[in-house]
Amino acid sequence: MISAQLLASSSFSIYLAVLAAAAIAVVVLSPRLRRPHDRLETSWLDAWLKAGIIIVLVVTVTVVIPNAVLTSGPVSKMDRIVQDIIGVSFWAGGLLAVLGGMWWAHKESRI
Numbered sequence: 498m499i500s501a502q503l504l505a506s507s508s509f510s511i512y513l514a515v516l517a518a519a520a521i522a523v524v525v526l527s528p529r530l531r532r533p534h535d536r537l538e539t540s541w542l543d544a545w546l547k548a549g550i551i552i553v554l555v556v557t558v559t560v561v562i563p564n565a566v567l568t569s570g571p572v573s574k575m576d577r578i579v580q581d582i583i584g585v586s587f588w589a590g591g592l593l594a595v596l597g598g599m600w601w602a603h604k605e606s607r608i
Contacts, residue, residue, distance in 0.1 A: 558591030
């Protein structure tokens, strides 16, 4: 059960508000973003939405996730060379996942 003190903290409230806004955005925009479309007849709204999602995804998997892993407790206590290998592995894996997803989405006429 969530304690009253946790619910009263402002950071938790902000986290819940962002999570709720993201859930609403996914529900409202997912049909528009998932359907195949003609590349020559793409509306400006669709193009901007897809470009924004791609940018946020690339930044998240190449900056935020590797940084969170490297600053976590167990990894931050390892030798520098091991940290570098772990960081590069997460960065390269995220970049390959994004590029693979973009290739698939282009093949399926989604972007």
